[in-house]
Amino acid sequence: MKNNKKFNVAYWLVTVVLLAVGAVGLYWRLTQGHRMANYGQLIVWGLWVALYIYFIGLSAGAFLISSLVYAFGVERFRPIARLALFTALISLLAALLNIWFDLGHMERFYEVFSRPNFLSMMAWMVWLYTAYSILLLFELWFELRTDLVRWSEKAGLSGKVCRILAFGSKDTSTKSRARDTRTVKILGSIGVPLAIMFHGGVGALFGVISARPAWHSGLFPLLFLVSALVSGGGLLLAIYAFLAPDRGSEAHTALVADLGKLVLGLTLLDVLFTFSEYSIALYGAIPGDVGPLLKTMTGPFWYVFWIGQIGLGMIVPIVLLAWKRTNRNPNWVGLAGFSIVVAFVGVRLNIVIPPLSVPELQGLVEAVPSARMSTFYVPSTMEWFLAMGIVGLALTLYALGYSLLPVKPNKETSHG
Amino acid sequence: MPYVPAVMEMENAIIRMMDDVQRALQKPPSERRWGMVIDLTKCVACDACTVSCKAEKKTPPGVNYTVVIKEEVGTYPNVRAVFLPRPCMQCENPPCVDVCPVGATWKNEEGIVVIDYDVCIGCRYCVTACPYGARNFDFGEWYTENTPMLEPYETAPTFEYGEERVRSEGVSPIGNVRKCNFCIERLREGLLPACINDCIGRARYFGDLNDPDSLVSEMLRERYSFRLKEDLGTNPKVFYLS
Ligand code: SF4
Ligand code: SF4
Numbered sequence: 001m002k003n004n005k006k007f008n009v010a011y012w013l014v015t016v017v018l019l020a021v022g023a024v025g026l027y028w029r030l031t032q033g034h035r036m037a038n039y040g041q042l043i044v045w046g047l048w049v050a051l052y053i054y055f056i057g058l059s060a061g062a063f064l065i066s067s068l069v070y071a072f073g074v075e076r077f078r079p080i081a082r083l084a085l086f087t088a089l090i091s092l093l094a095a096l097l098n099i100w101f102d103l104g105h106m107e108r109f110y111e112v113f114s115r116p117n118f119l120s121m122m123a124w125m126v127w128l129y130t131a132y133s134i135l136l137l138f139e140l141w142f143e144l145r146t147d148l149v150r151w152s153e154k155a156g157l158s159g160k161v162c163r164i165l166a167f168g169s170k171d172t173s174t175k176s177r178a179r180d181t182r183t184v185k186i187l188g189s190i191g192v193p194l195a196i197m198f199h200g201g202v203g204a205l206f207g208v209i210s211a212r213p214a215w216h217s218g219l220f221p222l223l224f225l226v227s228a229l230v231s232g233g234g235l236l237l238a239i240y241a242f243l244a245p246d247r248g249s250e251a252h253t254a255l256v257a258d259l260g261k262l263v264l265g266l267t268l269l270d271v272l273f274t275f276s277e278y279s280i281a282l283y284g285a286i287p288g289d290v291g292p293l294l295k296t297m298t299g300p301f302w303y304v305f306w307i308g309q310i311g312l313g314m315i316v317p318i319v320l321l322a323w324k325r326t327n328r329n330p331n332w333v334g335l336a337g338f339s340i341v342v343a344f345v346g347v348r349l350n351i352v353i354p355p356l357s358v359p360e361l362q363g364l365v366e367a368v369p370s371a372r373m374s375t376f377y378v379p380s381t382m383e384w385f386l387a388m389g390i391v392g393l394a395l396t397l398y399a400l401g402y403s404l405l406p407v408k409p410n411k412e413t414s415h416g
Numbered sequence: 417m418p419y420v421p422a423v424m425e426m427e428n429a430i431i432r433m434m435d436d437v438q439r440a441l442q443k444p445p446s447e448r449r450w451g452m453v454i455d456l457t458k459c460v461a462c463d464a465c466t467v468s469c470k471a472e473k474k475t476p477p478g479v480n481y482t483v484v485i486k487e488e489v490g491t492y493p494n495v496r497a498v499f500l501p502r503p504c505m506q507c508e509n510p511p512c513v514d515v516c517p518v519g520a521t522w523k524n525e526e527g528i529v530v531i532d533y534d535v536c537i538g539c540r541y542c543v544t545a546c547p548y549g550a551r552n553f554d555f556g557e558w559y560t561e562n563t564p565m566l567e568p569y570e571t572a573p574t575f576e577y578g579e580e581r582v583r584s585e586g587v588s589p590i591g592n593v594r595k596c597n598f599c600i601e602r603l604r605e606g607l608l609p610a611c612i613n614d615c616i617g618r619a620r621y622f623g624d625l626n627d628p629d630s631l632v633s634e635m636l637r638e639r640y641s642f643r644l645k646e647d648l649g650t651n652p653k654v655f656y657l658s
Contacts (some may be wrong), residue, residue: 032555041478041552044540104538104553104591109516111537122517210648211511211547212436360549361502361644363485366596372478372555 010123015395022389023207028382029101036382039374042365045354047349047379048102051387053202054231054348055394056096056129057224058341059294060199061073061232063088063136063191065262069146070188076258079251079409080240083142087235087398092133094394101386121205128198135194139187140375141165144182146172147406158404165405199228206351213282213288214355223273227347233263234317243402253330260333263340264321271314292354299354308346310338329407353377430613431624432631433623434567438606440624445525450598451625451653452612453632453641454501459621461499468614472599474574476583477559479552481596482611504550504596505644505652512542512551516615521593527653528598530577533588542593547645548652556590575601598622625653628637 062132064086066161068074077084100106113130116123141148144165149172151162163338203224221347237259239305246252281289296305317328317336326332357375365373379387440448461484469475469482482503488633489496510529513522520535524643543551561566573580576589578601599609607613612622623630632655637639641655 033586034553041543042549044553045544072578104540104593105536105588108518108535108537111520111535115518117514117519119514119540120517122539123516126517205541209511209515209545211545266434288562339632356544359484360547361500363487363500364483364502364549365652367483367485367502368478368480370478370480372557 006122008107010050011399013396015392015399018388018395021385023384025382025387029386032382034104037378038377038380039091039384040374040377040381041370042359042373042375043291043377045102045352045356047383047387048098050067050348050352051345051390052099052102053097053224054345054353055091055098056199056202057228057231057348058235059088059091059095059232060195060225061228061230062091062194062236063132063232064229065233065236067188067192068337070184071192076255077262080236080253082140082407083145083239083409084232084236086401086405087239089136089140090394090398090401091235092129092136093388093397095366095392097130097390098387100220101390105276107114116334119170121201121208124142125198125201125205127404128194128201130196132191132198135187139184139191142183144406145169145180146177151406154292161404166404184292185297187315196225206355208352210405211360212355214292214358215284217277219277223277226266226273226327227344230263230266230313231344231347233259233266234337234344237263237337238334238341239337240409241337242329246409246414247330256330257328257332258322260327260336263337264318264327267314267317267321267340274309274314288358291358295357296350296354301349304346305350305411308343311343313343313347427632429618429621430608431487433559433608433612433621434606436623436627436630436632437608440627440630441603441606444520447626447655448526449623449626450506450526450528451602451623451632452506452598452609453502453621453657454633454656455621455635455639455657456499457544457658458617459484459499459501460617460619462495462561463615464614465501465503465611465620468610469596471569472602472610473576474569474572474583475552475556476570477557478552479594481550481552481594500610500656502548502600502644503549503654504652505548505654508651508653509649511648512546515541515545517541524600526600528600529595530597530600531595533577533579533581533592536588536592538591538593540593547560547597547648547650551593551595554590554592554594556585564621564650568587577601578604604633619621 013214037046062084065077066081067075068090069081100109103109112123112126117126118124147402148162149169152159152166154162200221203221207217207220210216237256240259241256243250278293281293284290316339320336321327324335359375365375440612463484465482466480468483469480473481475481480486482501485500485502487498491496503537506527508527510523515527517539518535518537520530521529521536523529539554540553542555544583558566560570566635571582573582577597581589599607602609608622612620621632621635625633627633636655639657641657643652
């Protein structure tokens with residue numbers, strides 16, 4: 001209990017700092033536009049795009065794991081299924097905010113709906129994740145409905161919020177719950193191909209760009225899906241291992257270990273995919289393809305690859321999740337998940353930035369005397385601040401939802 | 417000595433090209449196919465085209481519709497400099513067009529790839545898709561910012577696409593992607609693109625590729641030409657003579 005309190009204080013402290021810093025970033029972004037950003041004419045996408053695919057990956061991954069339960073009936077993971085859905089929703093929000101601030105004309109985002117060009121993977125992606133967000137909202141609502149109704153009786157804020165979110169629904173009978181369960185199953189089943197399409201679509205968004213050989217690979221959509229599952233799984237693992245109310249119980253330990261096994265398997269698959277992508281490109285040695293990879297591995301940000309992507313993203317979790325002495329201890333297993341969550345920021349940065357850092361024509365960078373035409377990019381203070389603010393907002397909403405809504409992983413909510 | 421086509425002995429290539437433009441303008445737009453020919457043996461890398469484009473379009477810092485790439489080949493004493501002016505290639509199959517999520521950029525009837533600044537959301541996807549680095553994002557910067565006042569050459573209206581626009585904070589084309597449009601607004605008035613007029617080495621030529629009598633068609637018939645990254649299938653309409 002005491003520990004819990006300490007954690008809460010630390011959590012809110014960090015969140016408040018992030019929000020404050022984010023407010024500064026937001027002010028700069030809104031008053032100065034893109035002038036204070038460090039991306040340029042060559043590396044036209046930066047931190048925000050990387051974070052966008054990071055969060056959207058977390059969302060798709062968490063959603064697909066919830067679908068194991070809702071669509072495929074893998075009851076083992078039932079206790080965390082709601083949490084997974086809720087995590088998917090908050091991550092999606094963080095993703096959309098990141099990409100929205102990245103637009104040159106934020107006020108025109110609606111054009112993607114009013115005049116879409118369906119030859120563009122980006123238009124597809126927007127439409128698919130719009131469908132996905134609607135589905136996600138409905139699925140979560142039907143899943144929570146009976147509990148929302150029940151919780152409406154509670155005194156205090158939680159009761160009020162649940163009453164509002166119940167939208168006048170009153171029925172808590174087993175029959176209505178059974179109906180909800182069926183609806184959730186249908187929605188979850190539709191959601192699986194949808195999540196695969198939209199996240200594969202994010203991979204394809206990069207994959208179709210023949211002008212950037214390092215992106216132009218048929219493996220990209222698949223790589224995105226696998227890494228979404230790994231990062232989403234890692235996040236759930238960390239949250240469940242460290243925050244579950246039933247921590248310390250045998251059931252908790254066992255479920256953490258099982259979830260760990262799932263994440264281990266996915267991580268190994270990710271190793272295979274990454275190796276395949278990198279080794280083929282390196283062997284081919286086409287400059288536009290191999291240049292970004294060499295930059296990733298030996299350039300000024302080599303550590304993002306070796307320490308982040310390989311170390312924290314693969315070796316640490318694989319060891320912690322495979323080794324007998326750690327893989328049944330919720331703390332170590334949770335740490336493995338956390339390690340993945342951190343590492344994948346690096347994975348996403350490495351997907352977006354190095355492939356853009358090699359000029360399309362040799363000598364192009366030298367031909368343009370401008371700081372914007374550079375093969376080097378580090379995010380500016382404004383970019384960091386705004387991104388931190390978005391993370392702060394996500395943490396706020398997450399904590400609020402976690403404490404006010406019936407999404408916590410526990411026995412009570414675990415059976416239909 | 418590079419081969420000098422007969423036309424070079426003509427009094428004035430500019431006048432000939434302007435006649436070509438006039439002739440093309442008589443035809444319905446869909447029958448014209450504007451193209452550029454750049455004679456690399458005559459480019460001296462003076463960047464007059466770069467500057468003339470800057471002056472014509474009043475582009476801000478970091479935004480360059482045409483640039484001249486300069487490279488040294490070989491090691492001393494066996495060195496040679498090669499120069500490559502690079503405008504937008506006005507690809508017949510422009511990869512930048514397909515990727516635009518809102519259809520803000522397209523190839524018009526005359527084969528010029530244009531951008532509608534009032535539609536473009538500034539996502540910069542097209543910048544990543546152009547294999548020639550021809551697209552630029554307008555970050556909203558000024559040459560004379562942090563001075564007592566912005567110089568008039570930065571705040572004067574531009575007439576890109578025939579629309580009068582004054583650049584200012586948060587207003588298009590700031591926040592949009594911009595690129596060479598073969599000076600479509602000048603063509604409509606019978607003028608050549610600015611860089612063609614101002615090239616001091618007479619390395620740049622312009623005209624209707626569909627017209628067999630145009631200077632560009634004639635040059636392409638008589639000289640060896642190549643285009644950049646032909647293997648990508650973009651089918652550029654900027655040809656290089658070497
Ligand atoms: S050169 Fe680039 S910007 Fe111009 S048409 Fe081709 S792909 Fe588009
Ligand atoms: S930056 Fe503008 S023109 Fe380019 S793809 Fe995005 S919306 Fe289209």
